[in-house]
Amino acid sequence: MRKIWLIARREYWYNFRRRSFLFTAFGVPLFTFFMMFVVFAISDTTFTGTGQLGAIGYVDQAGVLDDAVEKPEEYQAFPDLESAHAALLEGSIGAYFVLPGDFLKTGVAEAYTLESVPDGIEKQFASFVQANLAHLAPPELPVERLRNPLDLTVIELGTGAELSGTDAFLGRFMSPLIFSLIFIMAVNTTSQFLMSGVVEEKESRMMEVLITSCTPLEMLWGKVLGLGALGLTQVVLWGIGGALLIKSQPESTFLQSLYLDPGYLAIGLVYLVLGYFLVASITAGIGAAVTAEQEGRQFASVITLAAVLPYLLISMFMQNPNDAVPVALSLFPLTAPIAMLLRIPMGPVPGWQMILSMVLLAAACLLTVWVAAQVFRIGLLMYGKRLSLREIVAAIRQGRRSMLTTSQEAG
Amino acid sequence: MAGTTVIAVNHVTKAYNSHRAVDDLSFEVRQGEIFAFLGPNGAGKTTTMRMILDILKPDSGTIAVLGGPLTEATKSRVGYMPEERGLYKGVPLLELLGYLGALKGMSAADARQQAIRLLERLELGEYRNKKVSELSKGMQQKVQFIATILHRPELIIVDEPFSGLDPVNTQALKDMLLELRNDGATILMSTHQMHQVEEMGDRLLMIDHGRCVLYGPVDEVRSRFAHNAVVVRGQGDWSVIDGVKRVTVNDNGREFTLHLADGVTAAEIMHRLAVSPDHHVSSFSLAVPSLTEIFIEVVGGRNNHA
Structure with missing residues (x-):
């Protein structure tokens, strides 16, 4: 030994x-x-670009997105899911977000796209929602919603994948x-x-x-x-x-x-x-x-x-x-x-x-x-x-x- | 204790494929002697030494070392210096020697102390923290020798210890080997350098083609090969002496070998020279052949037969 x-x-x-x-x-x-x-530094700056997807639609069933807040020019409001979906399939928008009626309470939202949603677009939309929430400031608004506006599920229609909490799976x-x-x-x-x-x-x-x-x-x-x-x-x-x-x-x-x-x-x-x-x-x-x-x-x-x-x-x-x-x-x-x-x-x-x-x-x-x-x-x-x-x-x-x-x- | 058998090789044979490297070889090495192991290249010396060290197994025959088969316990009582030297290149000397000593069962402190002492002794003290790769070939060889004797082995087996050494270092190593022998160690040494055997060896074994051709005390072997001749120095015509068959001039030109006719003794020639007014003798000795001559005679002769 x-x-x-x-x-x-x-x-x-x-x-x-x-x-x-x-x-x-x-x-x-x-x-x-x-x-x-290096990768994190770059991803925080570069990927905030939203050009690849073209126009972005949204359906606001919760009534939190106010016209008084200036929205990015590529954003387009749709009155209902059907019209947004048709626009996506037709190609006039690259993705659309849905804020359901109970959004204020839960923060749960969905995004529909044919392929995938860049990180930058998610962030941009989240900050847009945040700005609206701050402007509206409804009395029942939970503080948590301001801090963490979106709990997003991305539904990729092209691949059929449902990436709830994308990173967890990854x-x-x-x-x-x-x-x-x-x-x-x-x-x-x-x-x-x-x-x-x-x-x-x-x-x-x-x-x-x-x-x-x-x-x-x-x-x-x-x-x-x-x-x-x-x-x-x-x-x-x-x-x-x-x-x-x-x-x-x-x-x-x-x-x-x-x-x-x-x-x-x-x-x-x-x-x-x-x-x-x-x-x-x-x-x-x-x-x-x-x-x-x-x-x-x-x-x-x-x-x-x-x-x-x-x-x-x-x-x-x-x-x-x-x-x-x-x-x-x-x-x-x-x-x-x-x-x-x-x-x-x-x-x-x-x-x-x-x-x-x-x-x-x-x-x-x-x-x-x-x-x-x-x-x-x-x-x-x-x-x-x-x-x-x-x-x-x-x-x-x-x-x-x-x-x-x-x-x-x-x- | 002198005379006890330290190595006993008994009818050992080792073949590689059809080639018999060692063929029915038997000999013994006794306690406290310098045993010289001779033979031309490829005669089977290294194979025999590896079998003694249990690196190779003989095909048949038995070998006993320090009283039995070589075991892990006996390994620490043996020191071995292989013919082709090998040391870790990138390691400082003291660390290397400490490691090898520890593997032979020495304590770290003892190995270190002994290594320093031996490095000083062989004039390598200032290199103790140098790496092996930074040393000259001769120095590396001295380090290898230190590694061999560091743990004060009872049996030292050295394969061509002097090859590649300059005369000063050769002498230093020789002195150490003699000193170790005088302290009771047994030394088995293979070499080509016959004069080293003549100077140091107590007994010798000469092998050729894996078989024993000469075995016995060095002096006895030499006198066994003595021809009926005398070597003289002085003046005069040596060929006119009665009983001298032939005269050869030795290489320095001042010495002459007188080959004697059958039945004529050296004493008779000495007497005739002493009384001859035409001859002046300054030295007179028996012609004992050098081991080189014996080596060439024995091995060369066999090879001619082959």
Whole structure:
């Protein structure tokens, strides 16, 4: 155990100080932070333009819009829903807002459009309503209405979507995307470090010195744990960055509505850790079996591609997360982490599937770490020669034999 | 304790595909000796050393190190310097040595202290916080040597320890190896440099094509290969002496090797020279071949047969 700890500690600090790690860990969140600020700054100014939709209609059933308040010139009042709807279909207006009779009390309003309503138009209409409310100032007006004039539902006639609280849906859908992206990046960075470390030790013959100081299994565990801690550091740093971003943009309904259920985060973390162990041990085994880093990366990219497969099939998860393919992908160890991250926010996952998937994943981890250690043992010393499949199988057999004999000796 | 077997190699064979790298090899290394391991390139020296260190498994035969198969516990009593040196490039020396020492079971403080002491000893003290990549090749090799002996191993296995070193550093390493031996360590050293074996080695093993060709105490091997000849310095026509078959001039031109006829002894020749008025002798010794000559004779001869 002491040697595993020593190796893990060294791997952690050595790679922590790498420029490429410092860049991904600190640079990427800083860059994202910066970009988000730019995007928010721009969206607050530019998108207030209303030109794209042309004229905007409204139907005021609540009687709150007074002619005394100057209205934007593209605004046009309609006496009833039918005439507004006809104008929309005919194309003389791009959208129309409806303030129902109980609007003063509830604030609920609707917008009808063929495609979508730019954020800027919503804001403009909201401030128009606000100005009217202030002018009219009916005695029964709740203060809340002035502060937050519209609770808008946009009905897109073209797509048939009803985007009630648009951002809530987006957040629910974006969270798993963001988490799986973080997962992919963290696992990718660390397993790449793992691979290049192994290849470096192999090429520099450092391996011969190390292997006469500890066992291949100790070495493998040390590396996997040390670099795993590094990957976790990266995730935590990004998490802090994300939390700061959400805090700094309280008016962004999108960020506020991200699906951040603590249970989901905890399960996500478990999958992240297990998924990392699986990918890392496979990568380490590959690193030990190949002769050059370049070659190793080609093999490793196949593994990564398999792991992100659910990401590529995301439309299937959105249509029916409990369909055969999403379920199969969330049980298969290599694809399970991302598949589960995608499934959970889209609907309840049966408990047995969750447990089975975790058990399978954990079992796969133990198996691959052990196999990788056997490949380590012979692969590290075969310089300038890639291991053939037959040699790998032989190494695994030999490992099993020696495990059996040691357990017999112990017994 | 002197004379106890530290390494016992027993009928060991290792083949790569159809090529037999090591072929039914047996020898032992005894406590407190410098054991020289010789052979041409590709003879199987490194393979044998890797099997001793349990990096490779022999196909057949047994190897015992410090009294049994190499275990995790014995590993910390052994120091190994591989032929192709390798150290983490981007790590400061003290940190690197501290890590390697700790892996061999040293405490952090002990490893650090010992590393500083050895770095000072090999004149690397001022580089202790430099990275390996900032050192010259010779310095890196000295660091690798320090890494090998840092944890005060009982058994030191060094593969070509002097290759690539200048004479000053070679001498420094040699002094340290002799000192370690005098302190009780056992040293297994492979080398091409025969004069190092002559100067340092207690016993030797020479292999070729994976098989043992010479094995025994260095002096004994040399005298076994001694031809019936004497080396003299002085003046006179050496070929006229009765019993001298042939005279060769040695490379410096001042020394002559007198090859003697069968049955003639060196003592008889010394007597004849002493009484001869035409000869003046300033030095007289038995012609013992250098290990280089033996090496060429044994290995070259075998290769000619092949």
